[in-house]
Amino acid sequence: MSFNMYVPTRFVFGNGRLDELHQQKMPGKKAILAISNGKSVRENGVLDRTLEQLKKAGVHAAVFSGIGANPTKTEVMEGAKFARDNGCDFIVALGGGSVMDAAKAIAMMATNNGDLWDYVGGKTGKGQPLQRDPLPIVCITTTAGTGSEADQWGVVTNEETNEKIGVGGYDSTFPVLSIIDPELMVSVPPKFTAYQGFDVLFHATESYISTFASAMSDMYALTAIENVGKYLARAVKDGNDMEAREGMAFANTLSGVVMTVSVTTAEHSLEHAMSAYHPELPHGAGLIMISQAFHGFFIEKHACDDRFVRMAQALGMKDAEKPEDFLTALTKLQEVCGVADLKMSDYGITPDEFDKLAANAREAMGGLFAANPCEMTHEDCVEVFRKSYR
Template sequence: MSFQMYVPTRILFGKGQLGHLHSQQMPGKKALIIISNGKSTKENGYLSETEKQLHLAGIETVVFDEIMANPLKTTVMEGSVCARKNNCDFIVALGGGSVMDASKAIAAMATNDGDLWDYVSGGTGKGKTLSSEPLPIIAITTTAGTGSEVDQYGVISNQETNEKIGFGGYDSLFPTMAIVDAELMKSVPTKFTAYQGFDALFHSVECYISAAANLMSDMYALTAIENVGKYLVRAVKDGNDLEAREHMAFANTLSGVVMTISACTSEHSMEHAMSAYHHQLPHGAGLIMISQAYFTYFIENHACDDRFVRMAQALGMEGANAPMDFIRALVKLQEDCGVSDLKMSDYGIQPNEFMTMAQNARATMGGLFQCDPMPLSDEDCAAIFKKSYR
């Protein structure tokens, strides 16, 4: 029954909401707009419209366009230097999860000395506490995947140490405002719509079976799962289906909130280890690869049978009455979205890495293992990787 909830982000949800940015209260006078190193944000006009809105509000702007998928510590440090050199007093994160995650770390390092890994807990991080408040953040999400627009965490990779670790947890890293406008999501390619949709799904699935689950998180998680089950296939098949895009955006935002009330489980730790060593692996794709074997492990051990039945029903299998119905519903959703045949080997993952990745997952993000509905050993994790491999 017990839970704590604090989500201070003002959420502007709905198509066309970016056009209202200029009328909102701004947290500063000069913004560092952070975008990816790809072309879509510029070519689709999202950057120019954001600049227009900020300029209408009397805000000066500088653009930092270096963020890649699975953002790197080195890029975060470059972004923090850019913010300092240009005297920016707040951040506008315009993009998907990687941009929003990196923006939180940049906001912190723009006002604190040293290296980002000084403030990372887990792995080789030094676990120091931030001494100065991060710059305020406005998050404008262009994808429906991570929910990072409404939480206080970001995941950053350190290529020097093959670590991919969640950074944050400070109340001051919650974005002050989130704009969730499905009009900005219509250009997301088919396969990435699917990858991102499953990332949002697994946030809620994990939080629903988590040892940290509670009445409030259950409400958010099940509603998100229902929306993914009903609308993800439509969004994948027709990116211009605005109704489907809006419902997936809604599921994504709920899946971001649920992580602040409950907690993800070790599936996310395991995938972070995969993409820490194989940087080109999209996070959502990695989660899809291991999901069937991962959740089957808990079902075979009867960790929380009733919860898997309820999630199968939420995904659209109304007559579900057995825990394995969840796996059947999950596999069908993956097949319908065209992502059921993803291969680890296509991204360079080899069987001799399974134990290394299992140990890396626990060393870097061991806290999520404590949220599993039953204990999962390194050997269990390696076995899940093995069963998922092709």
């Protein structure tokens, strides 16, 4: 048994616990409050509630609302300039995975010179070490999706080079505090509840079949999978089902923790290539599209049969006994959640792109291929796209 684990974030979990933000120790006095460029946190009152909580804590806040659904390098650099111009000494990320991911990169660039891609590995990134510690980060998650409130990584797209790459990875890019209040997730529409929920699931399944898995990561992964199997369909059907929202919020945080102990596989590399070229594609939707063919590849290779059986059981198929049962359980969950028939073509993806996408996945995030339970060649990746295409 061998693993490394470091999860320094203070989690404040439970319904209504946003109202306890002012009771927590703040890492500074002037915050850049990062939100998305959408309307939800303004319209549902969460932004005003957060500003009031920060005021009670003696913190002045400047709101930066320039973050899109797939955060870009340009947005990060604008956020970093905003933080410097306003003299901010920490960052509060209020939103879903995109906002939290961008916040980590903004925290890095608010204190370091140059361009974000100077500090990014993979393809055109220069891979330089940070010269100064990032701003401290506080996360208030409004979705059950990426687990970004629990880990040290974010994902950012360089729109000039069509690279979607993980950034951060430092001890100092872990959030110091994360508020996980399932009540903030009630307003997420069913479609996005499903997309985000499957992102949670695949963080856990990929980390479970990963070559970096251990007894410690297995514990988190299987519990996350069990909660997704039990609660995701309910949360999609009825967004006001608070037990289901709680279960998915819990699974989400666990899926973030598991990624700090284990490592996700190349399924994420392949999807990041898809949404790097087609940024309107939601990350979770892209993962759903390729999930059957991707996991099926390892089942056909008998790479880790017992693990697929165990995941099928965790998803709710208690009598599962063969690895193919995982695909059956996965299909059933996708059908119940109304996402079994997603089409790449609806987002402009065409078959003549498959070779380019497969190459981009390896060039931009090739490190995740080492986590695959058996070798996956360029041609294998192209075949995953081909089998997934509709």
